[in-house]
Amino acid sequence: MGLFLNPGNENFKSILNGIYVDKTGIIESINKTINTTDKLTCISRPRRFGKSYTAKMLCAYYGKTCDSSALFDDKVISKSDSYRKHLNKYPVIYLDITGFISSSSNIDDIVKKIRASIIDEIKEEYPDMQGNSLGELLVNVAEYSFDKFFFVIDEWDALFREYKEKTKLQEEYIDFLREIFKNGNVTDRAIAGAFMTGILPIKKYGHQSAISDFREYTMIQPSIFAEYVGFTKDDIDNLASSYTVNKAKLKKWYDGYSFAQVGDVYNPNSVCQAVRTGVYDSYWSKTETYEALLEYINLDRDGLQADIIQMIGGNEMPVDTATFQNDMTSVQSRDDVLSLLIHLGYLAYDANTGKARIPNEEIRREFISTVRIGSHDATTRIIRNSDQLIADTIDGNEEAVAKAVEEAHSAGTFGISPLFYNDEQALRSVVKFAYISCANNYIKVKELPSGRGYADVVYIPNPSERLPVLLIELKMDTSADGAIKQIAERNYPKIFENISGEVILCGINYDSKTKRHECKIEKMIFPLDSK
DSSP: OOSSSSOOSSOOOOOOOOOOOOOOOOHHHHTTTTTTTHHHHHHEEEEESHHHHHHHHHHHHBBBOOOOOOHHHTSGGGGGGTTTHHTTOBOEEEEEEHHHHTTTTOOGGGGHHHHHHHHHHHHHHHHHHHOOHHHHHHHHHHHHHHHHEEEESSSHHHHHSSSTTTTHHHHHHHHHHHHSSHHHHEEEEEHHEEEEESSOOOOOEEETTTTTTSSEOSSSOGGGGGSSSSEEHHHHHHHHHSSSOOHHHHHHHHHOOBBBTTEEEEEEEEHHHHHHHOSSSSOOGSSSHHHHHHHHHHHHHHHGGHHHHHHHHTEEEEETTTOOSSSSSOOHHHHHHHHHHHHHHHSSEEEETTTTEEEEEHHHHHHHHHHHHHHHHHHHHHHHHHHHHHHHHHHHHHHHHHHHHHHHTTTTTGGGOTTOOOSSSHHHHHHHTGGGGGGGGGEEEEEOSSSSOOOSEEEEEEEEEEEEEEEEEESSSOOOHHHHHHHHTTGGGGGTTTEEEEEEEEEEETTTTTTTTEEEEEEEEESSSOO
C-alpha cells in the first residue's frame, strides 16, 4: 500500500472507532455512476461537514489491495445489490491536496509534485509500465491490468482558497485535472470513476465550469446527495439511541441546513462534539477564524451589512447565486459574497425561495461576534444600541425603550418608510430588529401560546443565563397601557408560572398621527406571592 496509490482502509477503521453515523448509503449512488458518462462526481461542503470522512470511506471500499468486508458488512451499503460488485475491486489513487500544500517547501512546484508522486507510485507498483505523461501511464496500466482507476481527491479547491492570488498556479492545477478528467482518451480508457470534494464548487470561467464533465452537487443544489450533507433527523434519532443527547439543544445549535429532499440537516462535526462532551455551544470558532468572514462582511457591497443584520434578527434575504465564479478572488457583488457564505456554511439556502438565512444559534453567534469587531461604525452601532435597549428594558426605562424603537423605525429598517408602518407585522419586524442582541443570551419565540392567545414577541433566557423573560406586546393607534392591559386580560404570563424568576412585561404602541412610539413596562416575580 502506498500514500497515494491504494492507501488501504486504516483511516476508515479509525473513523469507525469514534462517534459514527452510518453514511455508507452514498456509496450506492456512486456505484451507479461507475463506467458511465456520469462517473465523475464533485461534492462541495463546508469545512467540518464530513468531506474527508467520505473520501477515506471510499478508499476503504473501492481499494483492491485490502479486504474491507468486516468494515462494511453491517453497514447500509451491504444491503445494496451493487455492494459486492464493487467492493475492493479498483486501484485507488487518493490525493489530499492540503497534505501536499503542508509538505511543500515551494508552493509553485506543487502541481509538479502531485503529478510526480502519482507517477512514482504507479511505476513502483507496475515497474514494467511506461508512459510519456501521467495520462499515458494511466492508460497503459489500465489496459495491461484490465483494471481502471478510481480517483479520490480531497480538498480539491485548497489552492483556490489558500493561494487566492496565484492565478497561474491555479491554471496549472486545472490543466492537471483536465489531463485526467477531460481527456476522452484517458478518462474513458483508464478511469472507472472519480470522487472529488472540497468547500468550493469547481471554478467557473464565465458561465463554463473549468472541468465540465464532473457532475456537481453543492450546498445550493445537493440533489441526490442531500441526505449526505450532514446529519438528518433520523441520524440524530439513531445517535440518541446510543448516547445521551438533548435533541432540543442539538436542533437549536446545529440544525438549519434543510433541503426539500430530506428536511432538517445538522452540522455533523458540531453535533459529534456536543455528544462527546455534553456541552452545547459553538464549535465553529474551533475550525474557522473570524478573519475570512469579516473580510467579506467588511466589503459591505450593495447594502450587505444591512442584510447581515436582518439575518441575525431571524429574517431571510434574497440572493442570486448564478453570478458567483466559485472562487475567492472574483467576488464582485453582494450576491457573490452571500453565495460564498452559503458554500462556507455560514448561511443556509432555500432553492425554492432563492433566499438565504443564518441556520442556527452556532452560526448566529459567529456573526454577532464578527459584527461586533467589524470596521463599519453603522453596523457596530446597531449592535451596541440593541445591547443598551435590552438593559433599558430590564431596568424599566420606558422613555429610553420608546426612543430606541423609534430610532430603529426611523432608520428605514426592513424597507419600512420612516413615516409609517404598513401594519402591526411591520411594527413587529422593527421591534425584533431593535432587540437583535437578544440572540446572544435568549431564545426568541414567535407568538408564544399562553393563557388565552399569543404574545407578540417573547425572549426566554438560555438556561445558563440569569436574566429575566422579556414579554413584548405591540399595538398601533391605541396605547402602551392597553398593551399591558391585554397581557393581563389574556394571562400571557401564565406559561411562566412554574418558573422562579422575573418576567418583564413590555407594551409598545405606535401612534400613526403623531408618528411617535410609547412604552409601558411592568415586572412580575415568579412564583407569585400567594398573599
